[in-house]
Amino acid sequence: MTNRWRRFVAELLGTGFLVVAVIGSGIMAERLSAGNAAIALLANTIATGAALVALILAFGPVSGAHFNPAVTLMFALKRDLTLREALLYMAAQIAGGIAGTVMAHAMFALPLLEASLKMRTGGAQWLAESVAAFGLVATILAGIRFERASVPWLVGLYITAAYWFTSSTSFANPAVAIARSMTNSFSGIRPTDLPGFIAAELCGAIVALMLMSWLLRAAGEGATMAKEAQL
Numbered sequence: 001m002t003n004r005w006r007r008f009v010a011e012l013l014g015t016g017f018l019v020v021a022v023i024g025s026g027i028m029a030e031r032l033s034a035g036n037a038a039i040a041l042l043a044n045t046i047a048t049g050a051a052l053v054a055l056i057l058a059f060g061p062v063s064g065a066h067f068n069p070a071v072t073l074m075f076a077l078k079r080d081l082t083l084r085e086a087l088l089y090m091a092a093q094i095a096g097g098i099a100g101t102v103m104a105h106a107m108f109a110l111p112l113l114e115a116s117l118k119m120r121t122g123g124a125q126w127l128a129e130s131v132a133a134f135g136l137v138a139t140i141l142a143g144i145r146f147e148r149a150s151v152p153w154l155v156g157l158y159i160t161a162a163y164w165f166t167s168s169t170s171f172a173n174p175a176v177a178i179a180r181s182m183t184n185s186f187s188g189i190r191p192t193d194l195p196g197f198i199a200a201e202l203c204g205a206i207v208a209l210m211l212m213s214w215l216l217r218a219a220g221e222g223a224t225m226a227k228e229a230q231l
Contacts, residue, residue: 004085010063011089012096014055018067019100019179020107021051026186027108040186041163049160056152065152068173069093070133070205071140077209090175097179105183116181116188120168126200128166133204135162136172141212174198 025047029040056065066072069090076086102112139158143151162170171177171189177198181191189197 007063008088008092010059011066012092012099014059014063014065015067015093015096015175016100016103017055018048018051019097019176020104022048022176023101023104023180023183023185023187024107027104027110030186041169044186045160045163048163049156052159053152053156056155060152063089067093067096067175068136069175070173070201071137073202074137074140074205074209077206078213093175094178097175098182101179101182110183110185113182114184116184116190118184118188118190119193120189121193121196125168126196128168129171129197129200130204130207132162132166132168132170132172133201134208137205137208138212141209141216145216168197171197172201172204174201177201 022044026040026044029043029047033040033043055067059065059067064075066075066089072081072086072089072093075081076083081089098113105112105114135158136155139154140151143154147154159170159172162172171180174197177189177194180187180189181194
């Protein structure tokens with residue numbers, strides 16, 4: 001029981017620090033970039049990617065470092081987590097994300113919570129979130145299959161890239177999206193835009209799980225057949 005609660009606390013802390021990195025770096029970037037949105041996004045990207053690597057390395061041995069309900073859903077569908085464990089992981093991630101928003105705002109002397117006014121909606125952005133979540137889950141599953149020790153770096157690098165190749169700047173995380181709806185800063189999203197983003201993220205994650213389960217199983221079977229042929 002103690003180990004189980006350590007896992008939930010690790011998910012809360014990890015998601016919280018991830019949101020602090022996303023929102024805090026966005027606020028700092030916006031203040032220092034003199035209105036240059038590209039420079040602000042670049043600073044936000046680097047901070048987020050670096051934080052992801054550090055947090056996955058730090059908390060991965062404790063909880064697996066999901067920090068993301070879409071990732072937790074994927075592991076639950078793979079039956080690596082029970083339904084109860086998955087729900088508690090998700091609750092911890094959402095609570096941690098909200099706490100991260102509060103902490104980031106407190107550090108920059110902003111209202112602790114404020115609804116975002118930044119519009120992020122439409123078919124192109126929903127497609128972008130599906131692609132972002134698909135790529136994230138595919139990267140995690142392939143990394144676990146072939147380069148487990150490199151997963152923290154693979155995830156950090158993927159998110160760093162996806163900030164720039166998706167029109168939505170790759171939220172790819174329902175808990176982080178919820179947290180970002182509570183900041184009217186560079187990283188925000190209107191609360192009314194959340195349902196479309198979350199639905200797209202979950203759909204992308206599920207499709208990635210379906211495809212990668214087949215693809216990686218086929219790769220494993222192919223390798224086995226090749227070894228047998230050499231004997």
